[in-house]
Amino acid sequence: MKELKIGVVGTGFIGGRHMDAIGRIPGAKVVAVADPFIEKARGIAEGLGANAYSSVDEMLEKEELDVVHNCTPTNMHYEVDAKAIKAGKHLYCEKPLSLDAKEGEALVALLKEHPVANGVNLNYRMNALVQDMHEQVQKKKTGRSFLVTGSYVQDWMMNKDDYDWRLDPKNGGASRAIADIGSHLFDTSQYVLGKKITAVNAHLMVMHPVRLRYEKTGGTFAKAKGKLLGEIRVVNEDAASIMARFEDGTEALFQVSQISAGHKNDMRIRFDFETCSLEWRQEENNLLYIGHRDEPNQIKHREAGALEAEAAAFTDLPAGHPEGWNDVLYQAIRAFYESIRTGSYKKGKVPYATVAEGAWIMKIIEACLASDACGRWVDVQTGIS
Secondary structure, three states: OOOEEEEEEOOOHHHHHHHHHHOOOOOEEEEEEEOOOHHHHHHHHHHHOOEEEOOHHHHHHHOOOOEEEEOOOHHHHHHHHHHHHHOOOEEEEOOOOOOOHHHHHHHHHHHHHOOOOEEEOOHHHHOHHHHHHHHHHHOOOOOOEEEEEEEEEOOOOOOOOOOOHHHOHHHHOOOOHHHHHHHHHHHHHHHHHOOOEEEEEEEEEOOOOEEEEEOOOOOOOOOOOOOEEEEEEOOOOOEEEEEEEEOOOOEEEEEEEOOOOOOOOEEEEEEEEOOOEEEEEHHHOOEEEEEOOOOOOEEEEOOHHHOOOOHHHHOOOOOOOOOOHHHHHHHHHHHHHHHHHHOHHHHOOOOOEOHHHHHHHHHHHHHHHHHHHHOOOEEOOOOOO
């Protein structure tokens, strides 16, 4: 098996998690790390036996890479993605795909000229039990879909003195909470149902119009605060309530919040079907709750023998041996690499999210912003209310 040579751009929280997952995959090796904070990059690269660079340009020029992982802040996604694609490197990009839908559509167009394997890290769909729900729906075991209800709530931005680079739209985009975590609700629900979200009606909330800005160097979830730099006016949302409609008419209710005390990474999603309901919770991701009307409810454990055959490939440990967030990221990247080795990405049907799917989610996000501005339903494709 040919060893895949990997280059990682960005060494923050998520970059570290990517490198950890890559290190667990046989036949893949991080050979290069790029970050403008070159001393940090050198320290990480030394531990990996890799080379360090201060820019993606230098890394692409000097290294013979197979895959580039883009783990930079959102405002750098398009630039890094475009350079990797044009260089003929397979691309795995962090979410959200881009600052806006226009950038996302440009990447889709670029991939038609340079057809490399491409993925977006909307990783929750890669949990074995989410795969199991997807397969049940595809095999028509659940009957017609009635309703989707989902929430993704956190508390890491609930105080006025909580600061993050995403507060600046130039760095994080016009949307914050929806783009950061609502994107996972959109992707997971679309993947399970096999249907696109085509219209939204959204209300966005800013609870701290002014926040304190700190010199923060410890990563997204770091508690330590550096020097106080002043105040910043907040224009992107802390929370949102979203109604959504899928292409088959199924409707959804979504809640997104980064200001909900006691909730750390609490994503929950329930699908109500003609024959049952299926509910999955990210913080209890080894369990699937199955609801019935005329028989006892069930709890399905993440165990290969209990899953749909196709979903069993996304779990490695027996029941009672919990697999967690890092393991799901590992499954996502492993599936991406497998599609490169087998060439299956060329056939168009892959389990991980693609750039095209990430670009559609950017259109959903922008439709949410437009809906909040006009107070009405907005069509995702046209942006018209």
